Amino acid sequence: MAASTKRKHEDQSYERVKEKISKGDETVKENNCALSRFTSWCQSNDFQISPKVKVSRNRSCAQWGMHAIEDIVEGYCIFQVPRTALLMPANSDIADLVDIENPKLTSTNQWVPLLLTLLYESSKSDSKWGPYLGLAPDPEAIDLPMFWDQMEVDRLLKGTGVDKAVKRDLKLIKADFNNFVLQFKQNTTGKVREDAISLSSFKRMVAFVMAYSFTEPENKKNGKDDSAENEDEEDEDDEESEKMRPPMMVPMADVLNHITKHNAKLTFGSEALKMVTTRDISMGEEIFNTYGQVSNLHLMHMYGFAERYPENINDVVEIPVNRLLEAAKERSEQETQSKLIESKWQFLKKQEIIDEEDVVIVGRDGILNDDICTQVLKVFCMNPSEFSEYVEKEGWSDAESEASDAETNMLDMSHLPQLDEKQKILLKRMGELHLENYAISLEVAVKKLEHATSLPTPHFANVGAVKTGMAGAESFESGTELQEVFLPCVALTSVDGVRSHLPNKKLLLFRRY
Numbered sequence: 001m002a003a004s005t006k007r008k009h010e011d012q013s014y015e016r017v018k019e020k021i022s023k024g025d026e027t028v029k030e031n032n033c034a035l036s037r038f039t040s041w042c043q044s045n046d047f048q049i050s051p052k053v054k055v056s057r058n059r060s061c062a063q064w065g066m067h068a069i070e071d072i073v074e075g076y077c078i079f080q081v082p083r084t085a086l087l088m089p090a091n092s093d094i095a096d097l098v099d100i101e102n103p104k105l106t107s108t109n110q111w112v113p114l115l116l117t118l119l120y121e122s123s124k125s126d127s128k129w130g131p132y133l134g135l136a137p138d139p140e141a142i143d144l145p146m147f148w149d150q151m152e153v154d155r156l157l158k159g160t161g162v163d164k165a166v167k168r169d170l171k172l173i174k175a176d177f178n179n180f181v182l183q184f185k186q187n188t189t190g191k192v193r194e195d196a197i198s199l200s201s202f203k204r205m206v207a208f209v210m211a212y213s214f215t216e217p218e219n220k221k222n223g224k225d226d227s228a229e230n231e232d233e234e235d236e237d238d239e240e241s242e243k244m245r246p247p248m249m250v251p252m253a254d255v256l257n258h259i260t261k262h263n264a265k266l267t268f269g270s271e272a273l274k275m276v277t278t279r280d281i282s283m284g285e286e287i288f289n290t291y292g293q294v295s296n297l298h299l300m301h302m303y304g305f306a307e308r309y310p311e312n313i314n315d316v317v318e319i320p321v322n323r324l325l326e327a328a329k330e331r332s333e334q335e336t337q338s339k340l341i342e343s344k345w346q347f348l349k350k351q352e353i354i355d356e357e358d359v360v361i362v363g364r365d366g367i368l369n370d371d372i373c374t375q376v377l378k379v380f381c382m383n384p385s386e387f388s389e390y391v392e393k394e395g396w397s398d399a400e401s402e403a404s405d406a407e408t409n410m411l412d413m414s415h416l417p418q419l420d421e422k423q424k425i426l427l428k429r430m431g432e433l434h435l436e437n438y439a440i441s442l443e444v445a446v447k448k449l450e451h452a453t454s455l456p457t458p459h460f461a462n463v464g465a466v467k468t469g470m471a472g473a474e475s476f477e478s479g480t481e482l483q484e485v486f487l488p489c490v491a492l493t494s495v496d497g498v499r500s501h502l503p504n505k506k507l508l509l510f511r512r513y
């Protein structure tokens with residue numbers, strides 16, 4: 001290459017680097033401005049924020065986050081958010097136009113009032129929440145599976161259940177847009193920016209609510225000032241907390257990232273919400289909230305990330321119940337046996353013991369929803385005369401039902417080895433069939449790991465998880481061979497969903513904390 005051409009090339013690349021750096025500088029400046037506007041806003045809205053923590057963008061595992069700048073003890077309130085600062089329909093001046101009592105609102109679309117409020121507040125130049133929304137992510141940058149293209153969903157999420165959940169979401173978003181948002185647009189002419197109300201911007205708003213909102217457990221309503229000292233009550237409340245209230249945006253709390261081994265949690269008081277530490281935290285550590293006891297499937301679906309195996313002790317795999325049917329049919333040697341299995345299946349459906357959509361939930365401790373699974377296994381393993389008697393009685397007698405309602409989970413890891421041999425075989429095959437359904441097999445995953453250093457992408461960054469899963473499975477006592485199938489199933493939920501062209505943020509997804 002001639003010297004002058006070479007110099008020209010060097011000049012051009014120097015200019016490009018300079019441009020990149022100055023763009024980066026601008027972004028840093030913009031971020032700093034947004035943060036200082038948000039901090040002043042918090043002060044003028046009576047937030048109380050401890051001087052022992054700091055919000056920053058580059059010290060956390062995923063963009064914005066919070067870390068300790070001094071040692072903090074357990075039970076310490078890091079910050080407090082007054083209820084008046086919560087972004088929710090009742091606090092907005094659009095409240096009258098957002099019909100919370102609308103009979104069309106069901107539990108599946110109880111998010112709509114908040115979404116409409118957000119559409120309104122984010123298009124208002126003088127919104128009370130302007131500085132809060134100024135720190136919110138660029139809607140285009142929220143990367144949830146609902147924005148992945150179909151090929152990626154098929155390639156990476158097939159078999160996990162997240163693919164189905166995304167399909168359901170997209171259908172619901174469209175229906176909500178047509179049923180509520182268009183009507184809202186008419187009622188608010190001139191109040192909401194025209195371009196803010198389109199199906200694609202509504203979808204982006206749904207993603208923001210999915211990944212950033214909070215729901216207050218029903219029982220915490222009206223003010224018990226629940227603090228870390230009240231932790232004992234947590235378990236008792238678990239059942240009730242399933243009945244949730246509509247979501248709301250909690251400024252400052254939504255800056256915090258999540259890990260299973262979190263060190264802080266949000267508590268709901270009558271006047272304010274508090275972020276309280278759940279253990280001692282050392283200077284420099286990131287403050288992690290908990291988004292709940294959630295599996296990787298849920299994290300991937302709602303938040304676009306997953307934790308590395310085996311860190312998420314709440315991780316589960318959801319195996320469609322009809323894999324049990326497949327397993328049972330496979331074992332039928334003659335057509336009559338296969339027909340008998342089919343009629344057993346139809347009977348279970350007729351009795352509403354199972355539904356096609358049911359899933360068997362397998363976690364680290366075994367099968368978590370043993371009720372469905374135990375019944376299907378029992379019926380599948382009945383001989384023809386037992387089954388005829390069962391049909392005659394139209395299912396279980398009261399005494400039998402009571403026995404199967406017993407508190408003990410007969411399908412947890414400690415009880416699985418005692419199962420009837422036939423039932424064990426069916427369960428094992430169910431797990432194997434499920435493993436076959438993943439886009440990537442365990443063997444391939446492990447092989448890829450062996451060559452991981454030469455892989456240009458982080459696609460298989462998490463394959464280590466599988467290896468750990470397998471090693472974990474091998475270390476279990478003999479007789480519990482089911483774990484050799486189930487643990488890899490759970491481990492694979494951590495593998496799938498990792499994309500090959502992940503942005504920087506995602507490179508951190510599976511790092512160890």
Ligand SMILES: C[S@@+](CC[C@H](N)C(=O)[O-])C[C@H]1O[C@@H](n2cnc3c(N)ncnc32)[C@H](O)[C@@H]1O
Binds near residue numbers: 136255256303
């Ligand atoms: C409530 S926001 C937390 C604030 C967020 N980091 C930000 O910069 O705006 C939730 C989002 O943070 C990210 N996130 C939270 N915890 C994470 C983790 N442990 N690993 C990777 N990303 C995480 C995900 O993108 C998630 O959708």
